[in-house]
Amino acid sequence: MRLGASSLGAFALQGDPSRTSAADAPAIAPFQRYADLLDLLKKRGHKFQVVGHAPDRSPLVVVRAGGDKKPGIFISAGSHSTEHAGVRTAVELLDQLKTKHQVYVYPCRDPIGLNGFNYALSMALGEDPALKSVEEAETLIRKQGDIHFDEGGALLTSIGEYGFATQGLLGRFKKGDKVLEPLLGRRIYYLTHSKDMPGSGPLERAYTLIVTPDGEVLHLNRFHDTSWAPIEVRCARRLMAEIQPGLTFDLHEYGGDAFWFSTRKQRTEQDEVWEQRMAREAIRAVGLSGVKLAAENYSPGASFSRLERGVYGLDATKRGEGLNLVDFAASKYGPGFTVETGMRQPFEQRVQMSMLTVKTAVKVFEERYA
Ligand SMILES: [Zn+2]
Numbered sequence: 001m002r003l004g005a006s007s008l009g010a011f012a013l014q015g016d017p018s019r020t021s022a023a024d025a026p027a028i029a030p031f032q033r034y035a036d037l038l039d040l041l042k043k044r045g046h047k048f049q050v051v052g053h054a055p056d057r058s059p060l061v062v063v064r065a066g067g068d069k070k071p072g073i074f075i076s077a078g079s080h081s082t083e084h085a086g087v088r089t090a091v092e093l094l095d096q097l098k099t100k101h102q103v104y105v106y107p108c109r110d111p112i113g114l115n116g117f118n119y120a121l122s123m124a125l126g127e128d129p130a131l132k133s134v135e136e137a138e139t140l141i142r143k144q145g146d147i148h149f150d151e152g153g154a155l156l157t158s159i160g161e162y163g164f165a166t167q168g169l170l171g172r173f174k175k176g177d178k179v180l181e182p183l184l185g186r187r188i189y190y191l192t193h194s195k196d197m198p199g200s201g202p203l204e205r206a207y208t209l210i211v212t213p214d215g216e217v218l219h220l221n222r223f224h225d226t227s228w229a230p231i232e233v234r235c236a237r238r239l240m241a242e243i244q245p246g247l248t249f250d251l252h253e254y255g256g257d258a259f260w261f262s263t264r265k266q267r268t269e270q271d272e273v274w275e276q277r278m279a280r281e282a283i284r285a286v287g288l289s290g291v292k293l294a295a296e297n298y299s300p301g302a303s304f305s306r307l308e309r310g311v312y313g314l315d316a317t318k319r320g321e322g323l324n325l326v327d328f329a330a331s332k333y334g335p336g337f338t339v340e341t342g343m344r345q346p347f348e349q350r351v352q353m354s355m356l357t358v359k360t361a362v363k364v365f366e367e368r369y370a
Contacts, residue, residue, distance in 0.1 A: 106235070
């Protein structure tokens with residue numbers, strides 16, 4: 001709702017008349033392509049540093065913001081390409097997060113996945129197949145690929161160096177399963193289907209799976225503590241070694257329609273106290289905003305323990321598969337949060353919630369180092 005000038009009163013009239021209300025601000029829309037992300041950074045005057053290249057030669061970029069104070073804050077997103085609001089949030093925070101601390105944003109850990117399933121296929125085919133539907137995609141990978149698995153609606157084929165799948169395969173095969181032999185050390189892309197997840201519609205993203213050299217199907221938010229690791233992860237690791245972040249955020253999403261985030265057990269008592277304080281303040285702020293928090297009885301999985309409504313402690317040793325980015329941060333550097341917005345919510349709302357979490361936690365972080 002906009003108020004007419006006459007109802008604003010004398011105090012408001014002293015403000016800058018050119019200032020627009022939040023309702024006038026342009027909507028925060030998803031990026032269609034990784035190039036859109038890079039263009040927006042340029043348009044907003046952000047200089048980025050190229051820290052590596054994805055297998056398609058896309059530059060992996062980091063952008064510096066905030067002030068000069070240490071310890072720095074590390075913000076990343078996009079290791080799971082379907083969880084697109086995180087990527088959009090990371091970019092938005094470059095302008096919206098006001099802090100004296102150094103801020104390093106590595107906004108997208110999977111440019112290929114962000115570009116979508118047609119794009120992923122183009123790496124194998126040498127041209128954009130311009131597929132319009134999930135059905136067309138399935139027909140193409142069946143016809144042009146070597147079929148490795150085809151059961152219960154899950155099709156896995158390979159074309160050239162890459163695997164392509166119609167469904168997520170996490171947890172489907174045992175480590176070392178014969179099915180995976182042709183794909184050892186390679187990537188599998190699976191297509192998005194959902195029509196009710198804004199920013200991640202049918203074929204709009206390609207979710208990257210990594211088959212380890214010993215035949216385990218993992219994804220780009222693993223390998224933070226392993227010697228063999230995909231380039232996108234190695235870049236994150238190198239960056240963190242350089243930054244020595246005092247606070248880390250990894251902005252994810254999950255398939256539901258509410259909000260939660262996870263914390264980690266910290267190495268020191270001080271880190272533990274501040275991690276809990278940041279978590280408490282952040283979930284309170286999100287709750288007060290009126291957004292639905294994960295239900296009292298919700299559980300993200302067996303390796304999570306509920307700390308309070310919307311906050312879960314994640315124990316990577318119970319989960320297995322090695323360390324994800326925030327597990328790794330906790331093991332080496334300090335507090336961190338994996339934020340999970342619900343993909344079945346409107347896109348902009350997800351961005352706002354993710355942003356509110358980071359901003360609130362950073363305020364508490366500043367108190368620690370005041
Ligand atoms: Zn995720």
